[in-house]
Amino acid sequence: MGWELFSLETLQELARQYGYGAVFFGIALENAGIPIPGETITLVGGFLAGSGDLGYSGVLLAAIAGAVLGDSCGYWVGRWGGWPLLVKAGQVFNIPAEHLDTARDRFSQNAAGAVFFGRFVTLLRIFAGPMAGIARMPYAKFLLYNIGGASIWATIMVTLAYFLGRVVSLEQIITWVSQFGAVSLLAVFCIFILYTVIKWQQTKTHKKTV
Numbered sequence: 001m002g003w004e005l006f007s008l009e010t011l012q013e014l015a016r017q018y019g020y021g022a023v024f025f026g027i028a029l030e031n032a033g034i035p036i037p038g039e040t041i042t043l044v045g046g047f048l049a050g051s052g053d054l055g056y057s058g059v060l061l062a063a064i065a066g067a068v069l070g071d072s073c074g075y076w077v078g079r080w081g082g083w084p085l086l087v088k089a090g091q092v093f094n095i096p097a098e099h100l101d102t103a104r105d106r107f108s109q110n111a112a113g114a115v116f117f118g119r120f121v122t123l124l125r126i127f128a129g130p131m132a133g134i135a136r137m138p139y140a141k142f143l144l145y146n147i148g149g150a151s152i153w154a155t156i157m158v159t160l161a162y163f164l165g166r167v168v169s170l171e172q173i174i175t176w177v178s179q180f181g182a183v184s185l186l187a188v189f190c191i192f193i194l195y196t197v198i199k200w201q202q203t204k205t206h207k208k209t210v
Contacts, residue, residue: 008040008044008170008171008174011037011040011041011044012044012048012170014026014041015041015044015045015048015054016048016053019054019058020045020054020058020059020061020062021062022041022045023041023042023044023045023059023062023063023066024062024063024065024066025066026038026041026042026066027039027041027042027063027066027067027070027154028065028066028067028069028070028073029070030070030125030126031066031067031069031070031071031073031074031125031126031129032070032071032073032074032077032129033074033077033126033127033130038066038067038070039125039157039177040174042059042063042154042157042158042161043157043158043160043161043170043173043174043177044161044170045059045062045063045158045161046059046157046158046159046160046161046162046165047161047162047165047170047173049158049161049162050161050162050163050165050166051165056158056162059158060154060155060158063150063154063157063158064147064150064151064154067119067146067149067150067153067154068143068146068147068150070129071115071128071129071146071150072129072142072143072146073129074126074127074128074129074130074133075129075130075132075133075137075139075142075146076133077129077130077133078129078130078131078132078133078134079133079134079136079139080133082130082131082133082134111131111132111135111137111142112137112141112145114128114131114132115128115129115132115137115142115145115146115149116145116148116149117149118149119149119150119152119153120153120180129146157177160173160177161173
C-alpha cells in the first residue's frame with residue numbers, strides 16, 4: 001500500500017540506511033494497523049537485494065518475520081478489545097448488534113482463508129489479523145495460516161522485485177503490485193456482495209415455503 005507521506009526516494013534511503021530492520025519494522029507496523037507502506041518497503045528491499053545492496057535471504061526472512069509479528073499483534077488487539085470497539089462503531093453508524101454478530105460468524109467460517117490469502121489484498125492485509133481475533137479464531141490455527149500466508153507473500157514480493165528490478169523500474173513494479181492489490185480487493189467485495197444476495201434470496205425463498 002502506498003502512502004503519499006513517504007516518497008519512494010525516502011523509502012529507498014531508509015532501506016539502505018537501516019537494511020533488514022527497515023523491511024522488518026515496515027511490514028510489521030503495516031500489518032499491525034499503523035499507516036506504514038510495508039508492502040512498498042518490502043519491494044524496495046527485494047529491489048536492493050537484486051542490485052547487491054542487501055542480501056536476498058536477509059530481506060526475505062525480515063519480511064516474513066515482520067509480517068508474522070505484525071499480524072499476530074493485530075490478532076491480539078482484536079481478541080482483547082476489538083469487539084467492544086466494533087460494537088461502538090456499529091452504534092455510531094446505526095448498525096444493529098445482530099448484524100455485527102452475523103458478520104462475525106461469517107468471517108469465522110472463512111477466517112483461515114482470509115488470514116492466508118489476505119496478504120495479497122489491499123486493506124485485508126491490515127484487517128485480517130484483528131478480525132481473526134474478534135472472531136475468536138484459535139491462535140494456534142491463526143499462527144499456522146499466518147506463517148504460511150506470510151511466507152508465500154514475502155517470497156513472491158521479494159523475488160519479484162529481485163529479478164524484475166533488473167529489467168524494469170522499481171516504480172513500475174510498485175504500480176503493478178498496487179494495481180493487483182486493488183483488483184483483488186474489488187474481487188473480494190464483489191464475491192461478498194454476490195454471497196450476501198444469494199443468502200438473502202435463499203432466506204426469502206425459505207420463508208415463502210414455510
